[in-house]
Amino acid sequence: MKPGLSPTEWQQLREEEHSYLEEAVTTVTPYTGISSNALAHLRDEWISWKDDFILIDIPPEDSCNDYKMSSGGGLSNEPPMYDHRVEPCIRCKNEGKTDGFENLEPSGYTRTKVDQVILHREIASPAVEFIETVFQVYNRPELGVIPDSVHEAANRVLNGEKSEHDYCKLKRTAPVIYAHYGLSCDDISQLTTYRPSTIKQIVQTTPGVNFDNISTVEFLRVISNKEPVTVSELSNELGYYRSPTHTRLTNLKKEGRVTVSNNNPGRPAATWTTTSQWNKPFRCSECDFTTYSLGGIRTHRGQIHEQN
Secondary structure, three states: OOOOOOHHHHHHHHOOOOOHHHHHHHHHHHHHOOOHHHHHOOEHHHEEEOOOEEEEEEOOEEOOOOEEEOOOOOOOOOOOOEEEOOOOOHHHHHHOOOOOEEOEOOOOOEOOOOEEEEEEOOOOHHHHHHHHHHHHHOOOOEOOOOHHHHHHHHHHHHOOOOOOHHHHHHHHHHHHHHHHOOOOHHHHHHHOOOOHHHHHHHHHHOOOOOOOOOOHHHHHHHHHHHOOEOHHHHHHHHOOOHHHHHHHHHHHHHOOOEEEOOOOOOOOOOOEEEOOOOOOOEEOOOOOOEEOOHHHHHHHHHHHHOOO
């Protein structure tokens, strides 16, 4: 399984100015993992608007778009004007058995189930904001583009050669983003179109993120069971090097989850203990976002609040 964009690469991509379609492929695609065909045909009737999240049910097949972008549309950062579509888009016409949308993967395989994806308003706020702008601010019934335009937009933002591979890399970024937030394979599979086994493969091959490190909760539980504990003792227990262990302890101290008895060099070695809050979730002070992952709360602040 090929990698997705690393967390750093995706963040750099998000800092650039994007057109309407480029915004779709850099927000909706990396948070959902849906096919280019599904994104191009995305419509309001597939979306359930909830207080805390948006639920998207993508059927195995449906009619093609009723509208298409006017000539030159999609180059601005606002939804372009619509024209009524007289006949199905080229891909639906060539691949769809009913001259309509089919939820096809690049291999041509038609899914037998409904693809269901969830966009939490806090974790996936860029994607939620884009979808709300299209379907609630502008009251569009559908995104109204063709799959080829989606691939061209992905090609532009990744500066690649014209192919479907750029969009696929953006698709594979979905598990990477959520893993970076500290979610498990099973959690990610509930939010995206990917199975847990595929999620694990994508994450393992993408630099800058992995599932191999012990979770924040387990890390703190080891400290709680053995406290007071030194960095050396904790490193030996977990099989970690001293430097990353100390860094993690320092970051947890800033979050009020551990305390240190002696932070000076030399003997006796500093010992670390947990606070009464060690098993409580991290909560963002500026919104309702919560997570049990140290990396998740730090990433959330950096991407959602500190850049604004």
